[in-house]
Amino acid sequence: MNTKYIDLINQTFDFPQEEFKVDKGQLYFHGIDLMQLTRQYGAPLKFTYLPQISNNINRAKRWFTSAIEKYNYKGNYNYCYCTKSSHFKHVLDEALKNDIHIETSSAFDIDIVENLKAEGKIRNNTYVISNGFKRAQYITNIARLINNGHKNTIPIIDNYEEIDLLSQEINGKFNLGIRIASEEEPKFEFYTSRLGIGYKNIVPFYKNQIANNEKVELKMLHFFINTGIRDNAYYWNELLKCLKVYTSLKKICPSLDSLNIGGGFPIKNSLGFEFDYEYMVDEIINQIKLTCEEEDVKVPNIFTEFGSFTVGESGGAIYEVLYQKQQNDREKWNMINSSFITTLPDTWAINKRFVLLAVNRWQDSYERILLGGLTCDSDDYYNSEQHMNAIYLPKYNKDKPLYVGFFNTGAYQETIGGFGGLQHCLIPSPKHILINRDTDSNLITSVFSEQQKSEDLLKILGYEKQSRAIESEDLDLANYN
Structure with a gap:
């Protein structure tokens, strides 16, 4: 009986695909070992695979050149x-x-x-x-x-x-x-x-x-x-x-x-x-x-x-499932360690869907779930895939961490989400890395931005000035005494 997550994907889609493949129960994106990436940089994690930008530009150029010649x-x-x-x-x-x-x-x-x-x-x-x-x-x-x-x-x-x-x-x-x-x-x-x-x-x-x-x-x-x-x-x-x-x-x-x-x-x-x-x-x-x-x-x-065609398919986001909440006899909520409203705002604002896949545990059995974000907003969730009114992922197991990836997220999400600024419920922006290849097609990764820290948000909110004023006042009192 085919009850594994990989069986579900193989039965539902023509898989593997050009940018996706699975090896030893783990997902690869354009040949990138996503679990290795997660072990190296942690999750939540955003990434930009730069070569895909050039790939899509040149695909479009070929289509137009072909039609013009025809x-x-x-x-x-x-x-x-x-x-x-x-x-x-x-x-x-x-x-x-x-x-x-x-x-x-x-x-x-x-x-x-x-x-x-x-x-x-x-x-x-x-x-x-x-x-x-x-x-x-x-x-x-x-x-x-x-x-x-x-x-x-x-x-x-x-x-x-x-x-x-x-x-x-x-x-x-x-x-x-x-x-x-x-x-x-x-x-x-x-x-x-x-x-x-x-x-x-x-x-x-x-x-x-x-x-x-x-x-x-x-x-x-x-x-x-x-x-x-x-x-x-x-x-x-x-x-x-x-x-x-x-x-x-x-x-x-x-x-x-x-x-x-x-x-x-x-x-x-x-x-x-x-x-x-x-x-x-x-x-x-x-x-x-x-x-x-x-x-x-x-x-x-x-x-x-x-715009989206140029840059959209270069982006992705990886989250860890922190916990599962059984809210009634039908609904299981897998809570991710970030927020959809803040990191993928189009899912909240215009109900946009991205490619969603488990990053690991493809050999495990699956279950129907809902995905919830960390904010206290009732709209911070992701509940269905483009092809079906449901999400299926490997079964939650508190002893076996589960990571999920959203792909083709490279257009608009950072600017609409207010990159580097305040986020809903002060959820920090994730670490963002850039992925490229050298002339021998070897992967090169670098950190574009670290995950936001408490002091980053406090500075925007004006608390840093207040802290400095308090420090200055303490210093004045010390001098006075």
Whole structure:
């Protein structure tokens, strides 16, 4: 009778998979012995496997290159990394090894660009696509970057006032793009994205503010939908509407030569995940070419802004199961030594699911459980997998420690969770390590940040100042006496 955890996984999924395998009852991720990692660094533990960033960038480049060659498409492809997915320097350093470009979304992003440019990681021919609603500091920083010679900076216009604001601070002529305010899916509470300019208003906007403006040149139309790139009627309908705007604009604007289709490639959230990336890229290129041919306009250069796809599958988290609570005749709670709200906030905020697997004890029998975090918040839990309304893990045994891993957590979790700051119930941020490989494919690990300490949190909360004041007062009294 197949009652072991490894039997459950083998029966439910096609396993092992490219990044996962099991040896002697222990899980390996991209060839990394996760139990060895846990013994060396402890748990809870967060890690970033840097080579996966380059792997995913180059996968996407191959798909687009293949489709461009297949359809004899005359435009170029440019891969941009969406920095808001993870601003960390180790992420940008790895991504920029692969001849890519950058998409920014706020004022301080430009400071990061300038820092990387000073190091030679970003060059003058690197495109900097500046999205988002632009407040005064963002305008100033974009202008500074362009005025200092980075002419491949393309601010994407989000509202009707931004051209004037940029023109006031940028010296000489500059390029720009326009973002389309796409229509949202019917299930949304609103009909149109708050970002960008409506479909019907873009051509009039061009005629009124750009066509006769000698200081600006329109180069790019930007298209993105909130649900990302999916093979469904909604996505294809919105793409075709975008292409109609592009072709209409191209006929009256010769300088327009680029279409930015944004980001939104999904990442694996279950061992049962399936998505035909190559087909989607192939069909996108095909649809763009067909529409342009029908309208007799030159095909655009293609830009994408992949964030989660770039960095998401590089991240992971490992927790130890501390204790099991039997709350009633059906529910068993395995309590982890950290918090989902603080370390994987998307599980709490948007009910996001990640790949969840036991790290050890794969040869043991399994049971159905719920996972609970350490905070006193009733929402600090993880109760189901993407493929089923349950979690199954090796049976709890207080004499046999159990470790669980969450994978493909590399996008957004640190920034949404407030890396380095206060956490709910003052649960400390875990130790975070970086994993790389040398030229001989040997693993190299290093500590990026240690687990937060009590004094780190007390300093943020202002108690350190109070402690110093008390010490100073004691010293004054001692001198007085």
